[in-house]
Amino acid sequence: MAETQEIQAQQQSSDEFEREPVPRSALLGFKSFVGMYAGEHCAGTELMLGPLFVAAGVSAFDLIAGLLLGNALAVLSWMLMCAPIATRARLTLYYQLEKICGRHLVTLYNLANGVMFCFLAGAMITVSATALGVWFKFPMPGLTDLYPNSIGWVVAVAFAGGLIAIVAACGYQVVAKFANIAAPWMVLVFLVFGLIGLRQFINATNSEIHSTGDLWTLAKTHIWKGGAPQEGQVKFTFWHVLFFAWFCNMAMHIGMSDLSVFRFAKKSWYAIASAAGMYVGHFMAWISASILYAYQLHLDSTNTDVLPGPMAYKAAGLAGLTCVIIAGWTTANPTIYRAGLAFQAIVPKWSRFRVTLITGVIATIAGMFPAIAMKLLDFVALYGMLLMPMGAVIFVDFWLMKKFGLQSNYAELSKKGFNWAAGLAWFVTLAVCTILVKFSWIIDKLIEWKILTMSDTIEWLKSTFTIQIYFVSLPGWFFTAALYVVLSVLYQKKVKQTH
Amino acid sequence: MPKIILQIISLLCLVILVLPSVLFLIGTKLSLDQVKLIMFAATILWFVVTPLWMWKGNGQ
Numbered sequence: 079m080a081e082t083q084e085i086q087a088q089q090q091s092s093d094e095f096e097r098e099p100v101p102r103s104a105l106l107g108f109k110s111f112v113g114m115y116a117g118e119h120c121a122g123t124e125l126m127l128g129p130l131f132v133a134a135g136v137s138a139f140d141l142i143a144g145l146l147l148g149n150a151l152a153v154l155s156w157m158l159m160c161a162p163i164a165t166r167a168r169l170t171l172y173y174q175l176e177k178i179c180g181r182h183l184v185t186l187y188n189l190a191n192g193v194m195f196c197f198l199a200g201a202m203i204t205v206s207a208t209a210l211g212v213w214f215k216f217p218m219p220g221l222t223d224l225y226p227n228s229i230g231w232v233v234a235v236a237f238a239g240g241l242i243a244i245v246a247a248c249g250y251q252v253v254a255k256f257a258n259i260a261a262p263w264m265v266l267v268f269l270v271f272g273l274i275g276l277r278q279f280i281n282a283t284n285s286e287i288h289s290t291g292d293l294w295t296l297a298k299t300h301i302w303k304g305g306a307p308q309e310g311q312v313k314f315t316f317w318h319v320l321f322f323a324w325f326c327n328m329a330m331h332i333g334m335s336d337l338s339v340f341r342f343a344k345k346s347w348y349a350i351a352s353a354a355g356m357y358v359g360h361f362m363a364w365i366s367a368s369i370l371y372a373y374q375l376h377l378d379s380t381n382t383d384v385l386p387g388p389m390a391y392k393a394a395g396l397a398g399l400t401c402v403i404i405a406g407w408t409t410a411n412p413t414i415y416r417a418g419l420a421f422q423a424i425v426p427k428w429s430r431f432r433v434t435l436i437t438g439v440i441a442t443i444a445g446m447f448p449a450i451a452m453k454l455l456d457f458v459a460l461y462g463m464l465l466m467p468m469g470a471v472i473f474v475d476f477w478l479m480k481k482f483g484l485q486s487n488y489a490e491l492s493k494k495g496f497n498w499a500a501g502l503a504w505f506v507t508l509a510v511c512t513i514l515v516k517f518s519w520i521i522d523k524l525i526e527w528k529i530l531t532m533s534d535t536i537e538w539l540k541s542t543f544t545i546q547i548y549f550v551s552l553p554g555w556f557f558t559a560a561l562y563v564v565l566s567v568l569y570q571k572k573v574k575q576t577h
Numbered sequence: 578m579p580k581i582i583l584q585i586i587s588l589l590c591l592v593i594l595v596l597p598s599v600l601f602l603i604g605t606k607l608s609l610d611q612v613k614l615i616m617f618a619a620t621i622l623w624f625v626v627t628p629l630w631m632w633k634g635n636g637q
Contacts, residue, residue: 259631263623266595270616273598274609395613397594397620 128367148323200444206406243438328462
C-alpha cells in the first residue's frame with residue numbers, strides 16, 4: 079500500500095519529471111502497480127454499472143464470458159499498446175502529446191478530458207448521495223429520470239458534492255491516504271454484497287445448490303435471465319459486454335492516459351498488474367452489484383430504480399452503506415483533482431485550490447442530474463470514444479512515422495503550437511464516429527424534413543451504417559491511425575515548403 | 578503497540594468482515610441481521626486500527 083501511495087505521490091506532487099523522462103532511480107516495482115489498479119478500479123461507479131447490465135437484459139453466459147474476455151483484452155491493451163511506449167519514452171501523456179501535437183492542441187485535449195472527468199465525478203457524487211436517501215427518506219431518481227426529481231435529492235447531492243469538492247481542494251493527499259486504507263476493506267465489502275445476494279436468491283427461489291451446475295442454473299434462470307431490457311436501456315448481448323469491458327477504460331489504455339502511470343514501471347510487462355483492477359473491480363464488483371439489483375427486481379419487478387445506497391443497506395446494513403459513501407467519496411476525490419489539473423493547464427494563473435473547488439462545483443451540479451449515472455454505460459463509452467483518437471495518434475507517431483519517412487514529435491521539431499494533422503485526425507474521427515452512432519436518427523430527421531423519402535435502400539443504409547456507441551471506437555481507432563498518416567504526409571510537406 | 582500486532586488485528590478484521598457472509602451463504606443458522614452487525618463491528622475496528630500502522634508509512 080505504501081508503494082501504491084508512492085506512485086500516486088510521484089504522479090501528483092512531483093514536478094521534477096513532468097517535462098523529462100523518469101530516471102532509473104525513480105522506477106517502481108511490480109507490486110506498486112497491482113495495489114494501485116486494484117484500488118482505483120473498485121469505485122463507486124461499479125455499484126451503478128453492475129445493476130445497469132441487469133437493466134440492459136443481459137444473460138448469464140453473455141455477462142460472464144463477455145466480462146472474462148473483455149477484461150482480458152483491456153489488460154492486453156495496457157500491456158501491448160500503452161506500457162511499451164511508456165517504458166521507452168518515460169514521459170507524461172501531456173508532455174508526449176505536446177511534442178506531437180503542440181501546446182494549443184494539448185490545451186484542447188485537456189479541456190475535453192477535464193469536462194469528462196467532471197461528469198464522471200458527478201456520477202460518483204450521485205452514488206454517494208443515494209446513501210443519504212436511506213437516512214433522510216427523500217424521493218430519489220428512477221432509472222428513466224433525467225432531471226433532479228426532488229428538493230431533498232438536490233440538497234443531498236449539494237451536501238455530498240460540496241463536501242467532496244472542499245476536501246479535494248483543501249487536502250487531496252489526506253483523502254488519497256484514507257482511500258488506500260479503505261481499499262482492502264472496500265473490495266471485500268463488494269465481495270460480501272455478492273455472497274449475501276446469492277444466498278438471498280437461493281432462499282427466495284428455494285433452490286438446492288449441490289454443484290456448480292446448480293449454481294449456473296440459478297444464475298441463468300433467476301439472476302441474469304436475459305430477455306428485454308428495462309425502459310430506456312439498450313439490450314446488451316455478449317458483444318456489448320465484451321466491448322464495454324474492453325473499452326470502459328479506453329481513455330487509459332488505448333487512449334494512452336496511463337503513459338503517465340507506466341513511465342515509472344521498470345518493465346512494460348508490469349502492465350499485467352491492471353488485471354488486478356479488471357478482475358476485482360470490473361468482474362467481481364460488477365457481478366456482486368448486479369446480483370443485488372437482480373434480487374431487487376426478483377422481489378418486485380416494478381422496482382427498477384438503480385440506487386446503490388438502499389441496495390447496499392438492504393444487503394449489508396451500515397457496513398454496506400458506509401461502503402457506498404466511501405466508494406463514491408474516495409473515487410470522486412481524485413477524479414475532481416485530475417479534472418482540476420486538466421483545467422489548470424488551461425488557466426495556469428488560477429490557484430490549484432480555486433480550480434479544484436470550481437471543478438467540484440461543476441461536478442456537483444452534474445451529479446444532481448441522474449441522467450449521467452442512469453446512462454453511465456453510454457457515458458463511459460462516449461468518454462472512451464472522445465479521447466481514443468489521441469491514443470491512436472501517439473501510437474502511430476511513436477512506432478510508424480519513421481517507417482513512412484515522416485517526422486515523429488513534429489510539433490516540437492517544427493515549433494508549431496497546433497499540429498493540424500493530429501488535430502484534424504481527432505476532429506474528423508469524432509465527427510465520423512458521431513455520424514455513425516447517430517446515423518439512424520439523422521436519416522429519420524431527413525425523412526421528417528422531407529429531404530429524403532423512405533425506401534428499401536434507405537432502410538438498408540440505416541441498418542448497415544448505424545453503429546452503437548459501444549462498437550464504434552474500434553474501427554474509429556484504425557480510421558484515426560490511417561488519417562493521421564495521410565494528413566501528416568500532406569501537412570509535413572506543406573510546412574517544409576513554407577519554411 | 579507493535580506494528581505487527583496492529584497488522585494482525587487488521588487482518589483479523591478483514592476475516593471477520595467476510596466470514597459471516599460465507600457462513601450465511603453456505604446456510605448456517607446465522608441470520609442476516611447478525612451478519613450485518615458483525616460486519617459493522619469489523620468495519621469500525623478496521624478503520625480504528627489500520628490507520629495506526631498504515632497512515633504514517635502512507636504517502637510520506
